[in-house]
Amino acid sequence: MTTTSDRDQLAYISSQAADARVNVELNTGDMTLNIGPQHPATHGTLRIACRLDGEQVIMAEPMMGYMHRGYEKLCEVRTYPQCTTLINRIDWLGSFANEVPFILAAERLMEVEAPPRAQWIRTILFELSRIANVALFLGDMGVQLGALTPVFFAFRDREHVLNQIEAITGGRFHPNFDRIGGLKDDIPRGWIEETKSVMVKMRTFCDEMEDLLVGNEIFQARCRGVGVIPADVALNYGMSGANLRASGVDWDLRRDANPGLAWDQIDWRVWTHPDGDSFARYWVRLQETREATYIVDKLLDGIPSGPIMAKVPRIIKVPAGEAYISTENPLGEMGYYIVSKGELGPFRVKIRTPSFNNISVVPWVMKGVYVPDVITILGSLYFILGDIDR
Amino acid sequence: MASESVEETPLLPDDVREAMLTSLSEALGDALVESYLRPHEDLWLRVRADRWQDVAQTAKSLGYTYFGFLSAIDWEIAPEGRYENTEFDGELEEEDSEPVVQSTSTGYAGGDTRFQVIVQLQSPTEHTAFHLKTDVGEDNSIDTLRDIYAGADWHEREIHEMFGIGFRGHPNLHPLYLPGEFEGHPLRKDFPLLARHVKPWPGVVDIEDIPEHLEAELEAQVMAAFEAAGGGE
Numbered sequence: 001m002t003t004t005s006d007r008d009q010l011a012y013i014s015s016q017a018a019d020a021r022v023n024v025e026l027n028t029g030d031m032t033l034n035i036g037p038q039h040p041a042t043h044g045t046l047r048i049a050c051r052l053d054g055e056q057v058i059m060a061e062p063m064m065g066y067m068h069r070g071y072e073k074l075c076e077v078r079t080y081p082q083c084t085t086l087i088n089r090i091d092w093l094g095s096f097a098n099e100v101p102f103i104l105a106a107e108r109l110m111e112v113e114a115p116p117r118a119q120w121i122r123t124i125l126f127e128l129s130r131i132a133n134v135a136l137f138l139g140d141m142g143v144q145l146g147a148l149t150p151v152f153f154a155f156r157d158r159e160h161v162l163n164q165i166e167a168i169t170g171g172r173f174h175p176n177f178d179r180i181g182g183l184k185d186d187i188p189r190g191w192i193e194e195t196k197s198v199m200v201k202m203r204t205f206c207d208e209m210e211d212l213l214v215g216n217e218i219f220q221a222r223c224r225g226v227g228v229i230p231a232d233v234a235l236n237y238g239m240s241g242a243n244l245r246a247s248g249v250d251w252d253l254r255r256d257a258n259p260g261l262a263w264d265q266i267d268w269r270v271w272t273h274p275d276g277d278s279f280a281r282y283w284v285r286l287q288e289t290r291e292a293t294y295i296v297d298k299l300l301d302g303i304p305s306g307p308i309m310a311k312v313p314r315i316i317k318v319p320a321g322e323a324y325i326s327t328e329n330p331l332g333e334m335g336y337y338i339v340s341k342g343e344l345g346p347f348r349v350k351i352r353t354p355s356f357n358n359i360s361v362v363p364w365v366m367k368g369v370y371v372p373d374v375i376t377i378l379g380s381l382y383f384i385l386g387d388i389d390r
Numbered sequence: 391m392a393s394e395s396v397e398e399t400p401l402l403p404d405d406v407r408e409a410m411l412t413s414l415s416e417a418l419g420d421a422l423v424e425s426y427l428r429p430h431e432d433l434w435l436r437v438r439a440d441r442w443q444d445v446a447q448t449a450k451s452l453g454y455t456y457f458g459f460l461s462a463i464d465w466e467i468a469p470e471g472r473y474e475n476t477e478f479d480g481e482l483e484e485e486d487s488e489p490v491v492q493s494t495s496t497g498y499a500g501g502d503t504r505f506q507v508i509v510q511l512q513s514p515t516e517h518t519a520f521h522l523k524t525d526v527g528e529d530n531s532i533d534t535l536r537d538i539y540a541g542a543d544w545h546e547r548e549i550h551e552m553f554g555i556g557f558r559g560h561p562n563l564h565p566l567y568l569p570g571e572f573e574g575h576p577l578r579k580d581f582p583l584l585a586r587h588v589k590p591w592p593g594v595v596d597i598e599d600i601p602e603h604l605e606a607e608l609e610a611q612v613m614a615a616f617e618a619a620g621g622g623e
Contacts, residue, residue: 238458
């Protein structure tokens with residue numbers, strides 16, 4: 001038995017509604033919400049200060065620097081081979097891919113070219129680190145939206161790829177395997193067959209992700225039309241990689257500005273999506289991961305024989321000059337602008353990282369979105385904090 | 391340099407970059423100071439600092455709508471050197487007969503000032519790229535490119551705190567990475583790397599020789615294990 005009758009309750013509710021109708025003064029001022037520095041969506045310590053009006057973001061300002069390690073300054077007091085140890089730690093999920101453009105830029109200044117076998121193995125390792133890196137994104141995007149299963153699948157299957165990287169380089173996360181003029185070592189026996197079976201597993205993983213997330217109604221509802229970035233804005237901000245291709249720009253440095261690696265020796269395709277929303281970014285990365293497994297398969301079939309190291313002097317001195325080389329890394333365009341003065345180490349290194357430009361679009365894209373979508377957009381832009389802060 | 395590795399191959403003329411250079415220098419007119427082209431590799435243009443914004447606008451209208459990066463170079467030679475004055479590096483100098491001479495050049499396309507700002511722009515349709523350089527004059531500031539390329543916003547903030555270069559017209563040049571109370575501009579060559587002052591670079595110390603009395607013992611152990619595993623089969 002209730003003390004108030006249904007009639008009384010109705011009267012109370014309607015009086016409240018009437019108050020709402022005549023605009024009773026409530027405190028509706030703006031509110032500041034800090035997302036991060038510690039948040040699963042930030043892949044490190046990124047803080048986003050959001051100014052909220054109700055559920056809507058009216059201003060979002062990313063604040064970085066929690067992980068700034070000063071690599072550009074540190075490179076100035078190291079020799080070229082020592083630098084690769086540092087730059088391994090920029091994008092820590094796809095470390096090998098970080099080394100390649102730096103080594104290529106140094107090779108260009110020295111006018112040394114790695115032998116074809118080294119270039120092919122470099123390309124294979126590059127694609128393996130892409131798979132290991134993006135696989136984690138494919139699962140992690142589910143976590144941002146409340147689906148916990150995919151990320152466990154991602155961690156499970158990434159392990160296979162890391163094992164292959166470990167088998168050849170000895171390091172799971174930071175191989176430090178690339179050398180000026182070639183590679184440290186050749187591939188071990190039986191590695192090719194094993195890698196092929198791992199690629200089959202990774203294709204199964206991609207299919208699972210397609211079933212679990214892409215085909216999922218809730219996932220689509222949370223991602224479609226959220227965080228739309230038109231092509232001209234993406235270009236203006238210098239976004240790169242899958243983020244750019246998801247905005248419909250058909251541009252892949254592997255195809256369009258290949259700095260000498262083996263991508264132009266095989267057939268593969270570049271995936272784009274016209275929508276530019278969070279779903280498109282996920283979809284493009286999923287297709288690219290699957291494409292990367294085919295690229296690895298094709299490259300494994302055609303590794304040329306020969307040496308893995310060109311003739312380089314024991315003590316590496318790079319002639320004076322400037323060079324900029326960028327490659328299509330898992331996160332986007334990563335490049336090194338090296339200024340050399342003919343010494344043992346570089347005079348100045350500018351590290352152009354993909355995440356820095358990709359995240360600089362956040363204040364633009366977050367304007368007017370709802371709070372839960374902030375996480376969706378951050379997750380779909382996919383950045384690594386080490387890659388922003390350097 | 392190993393002289394045998396240098397093979398003289400006749401370089402074909404780089405038509406793409408030649409055409410880029412022609413069209414850009416026509417469009418830029420007297421704003422262009424100097425240019426440098428490395429065939430099949432890259433293109434550098436040095437422009438006047440007072441026409442910096444016009445130049446970017448022109449480049450954008452020519453189809454270079456993709457903003458690559460913006461950075462700066464400090465051409466001063468660091469007073470602290472490269473912190474390489476260890477025993478090991480002394481040995482290197484003797485072994486390698488060529489002495490390390492730091493060239494006094496100021497890079498491709500020249501330069502007159504201590505600081506230079508460099509921008510890379512790309513064309514998303516032609517897939518070509520080039521670098522724009524400009525000298526930063528006495529007042530240590532140039533115009534912002536933020537209104538032309540939105541991506542330049544953060545890059546200019548970074549350069550402002552790291553090099554102390556000002557960007558006229560930039561509304562919020564507050565620090566991006568460094569804490570607010572930080573003093574100095576870390577990427578300037580005269581900013582000392584404090585970590586190396588506190589603890590000098592160890593050089594070769596971390597690769598210690600195995601003591602002689604242990605070496606034979608270790609070798610015997612390795613050989614025993616090798617034999618036990620079936621020799622060289």
